[in-house]
Amino acid sequence: xxxxxxxxxxxxxxxxxxNVYEVEPARQAELARALSELTEAGIRQQxxxxxxxxxxxxxxxxxxxxxxxxSQADFEAFMRRPETRAQLETFAAIASSVTPSIYRVDxxxxx
Numbered sequence: 157x158x159x160x161x162x163x164x165x166x167x168x169x170x171x172x173x174x175n176v177y178e179v180e181p182a183r184q185a186e187l188a189r190a191l192s193e194l195t196e197a198g199i200r201q202q203x204x205x206x207x208x209x210x211x212x213x214x215x216x217x218x219x220x221x222x223x224x225x226x227s228q229a230d231f232e233a234f235m236r237r238p239e240t241r242a243q244l245e246t247f248a249a250i251a252s253s254v255t256p257s258i259y260r261v262d263x264x265x266x267x
Contacts, residue, residue: 162207162224170206171231172259173200173223177251181216187250188212188219194243202237204230219251228258 166196179187195208206224213219226233234240248254 161180162209164261166261166264167179168261169227169262171225171228172261173201173221173225173231173256174248174259175221175223175254175256177219177221177247178253179181179219179251183250184212184216184219187247190250191221194246198239199234199243202230202234231258 177187191210195210199205199208204226206226208224209222211221211222225234243264
């Protein structure tokens, strides 16, 4: 298994999933912790998993889950797992809404 670091690279053949969770400020830390714990406990061992980065907004109203998968096929296989549905329901129960979208990286600008 390759130990790939989280990186954003326009040349990489990766699928990027960005979930935007709207959350009550009092539950933001709970959601960020749940995303991290469930990723560590099992998601990261799934075939094609590359990385997950969890971001909390400074205003307390959002949590962003930035996930990278080796391919769309790997991501789709992960989504078909019954365990995945249960995990997504756990996250949705904490948040007031979630907006998932799949992206490609078009450009990266560094200093």
